Amino acid sequence: DQQVKQNSPSLSVQEGRISILNCDYTNSMFDYFLWYKKYPAEGPTFLISISSIKDKNEDGRFTVFLNKSAKHLSLHIVPSQPGDSAVYFCAATASGAGSYQLTFGKGTKLSVIP
Amino acid sequence: DADVTQTPRNRITKTGKRIMLECSQTKGHDRMYWYRQDPGLGLRLIYYSFDVKDINKGEISDGYSVSRQAQAKFSLSLESAIPNQTALYFCATSVEGNSNEQYFGPGTRLTVT
Numbered sequence: 031d032q033q034v035k036q037n038s039p040s041l042s043v044q045e046g047r048i049s050i051l052n053c054d055y056t057n058s059m060f061d062y063f064l065w066y067k068k069y070p071a072e073g074p075t076f077l078i079s080i081s082s083i084k085d086k087n088e089d090g091r092f093t094v095f096l097n098k099s100a101k102h103l104s105l106h107i108v109p110s111q112p113g114d115s116a117v118y119f120c121a122a123t124a125s126g127a128g129s130y131q132l133t134f135g136k137g138t139k140l141s142v143i144p
Numbered sequence: 145d146a147d148v149t150q151t152p153r154n155r156i157t158k159t160g161k162r163i164m165l166e167c168s169q170t171k172g173h174d175r176m177y178w179y180r181q182d183p184g185l186g187l188r189l190i191y192y193s194f195d196v197k198d199i200n201k202g203e204i205s206d207g208y209s210v211s212r213q214a215q216a217k218f219s220l221s222l223e224s225a226i227p228n229q230t231a232l233y234f235c236a237t238s239v240e241g242n243s244n245e246q247y248f249g250p251g252t253r254l255t256v257t
Binding site: 036066075123130131132137 | 194246
């Protein structure tokens with residue numbers, strides 16, 4: 031039973047355009063969500079997060095939106111740059127329940143075409 | 145220098161062999177984790193430790209054991225490696241708090257033949 035789902039294995043976007051990566055979750059206990067970026071031969075690096083008390087969090091070119099009623103979040107990258115080409119993982123945790131575990135989605139490979 | 149280091153970075157071993165993967169961190173974090181990643185799958189938690197005396201099983205602990213030798217060191221062992229343990233293994237650290245933001249090492253690519 032996959033609790034965090036990233037249904038698009040890959041996404042291609044032109045440089046300068048918007049990239050939208052989607053993530054759905056099923057566990058209503060999840061209250062904190064993170065996006066990680068991973069380049070080949072490197073470990074995942076933290077990108078941006080959002081608490082369930084918010085519906086939007088922005089950091090430079092990256093914005094995460096959370097729709098709790100739909101159990102859906104998305105990561106927007108504007109404008110997309112070739113260096114953004116990587117695998118993006120969505121992760122969730124039930125921090126309010128005292129959880130320490132991150133549950134990851136399978137990842138979406140983003141390719142930004144120059 | 146990297147804050148979270150893993151050794152070795154690559155390892156090929158044979159079925160039945162014992163192997164240890166090591167993780168060291170200079171971030172001063174109390175919490176450490178071991179994950180594995182398989183192709184087309186997300187990261188899955190193997191074991192985690194909140195301090196030197198606290199070790200906990202994660203989602204997929206069968207066939208693995210860990211040792212927290214010090215705050216900065218967390219080792220993962222495969223007592224008798226099998227081919228389906230071929231995967232990419234990541235160590236991570238975090239501080240106590242609500243964010244659960246974790247910092248990952250570069251990974252160890254393990255192949256069991």
